[in-house]
Amino acid sequence: MMQQIYPQTPHSYRYELNKDLHFAAAHYIPTEEAGKCARIHGHTYFANVTIAGNSLDSSGFLVNFSHIKKLIHDRFDHGLLNDHDDLFGSHVSGEMHGEASYPTTEVVARTIAEIVQAHLDETANRPKCIQIFLRETPSSYVVYRPGGTESHG
Template structure:
């Protein structure tokens, strides 16, 4: 993986964890105005997630790095994103665009983090789709409710 400098979200938590990983997936955007993206094609997505919190768990981790990777990689690697139940072809808010995939990664991550006793939060997902295109998703405070 190439070294990458990511935008740094501002926060007041004691700990900040960043995890880089990648997954390969295909998708298409099911809308006539999507141009070439309407056709089935694939990407090697590069992901960085930022997790913060004030308390460590009983192992001394904010979150185990491997758990973060497995949560996303196992679900999305070598798949057709359009076939995942988290996306659909009726509502543009659920088309597997880079923006929606970034938000969806956050949703999957935060759902898992909510089950942890130390209550970490994912405050940023950086998703690179191509060498020249990426999306940053940052949840708002009400998204954690």
């Protein structure tokens, strides 16, 4: 993967891990406001997952890089995002103040953060996913920061 500079979020954690990965997936946004994006089309998504924490696990990892890849790449690569009814769909999420959960780049970035954090919450050292950078096209990307930019250190 090409060397990339990502926006940074300030924090006071001792460790910060970044994992770059990509996955090819199709999606559609089932609303008239989406224009052409209402039709099925695909992207090669490039993601950067930023994880931070103060302590390492018993193996000396903040989190194993391969676990992050498996969580995202293995789930979404060469699939139709809309088929993940448990994550995306035409339903409205009450948690997000009535926002639809269509697989827009914004929602996919938020969902990646939630998937990663759910995994991290099961680890002994409990690091935090503090940023997702998700590039949908060469000229379009989203940065999602769970909980904003506040420090959790």
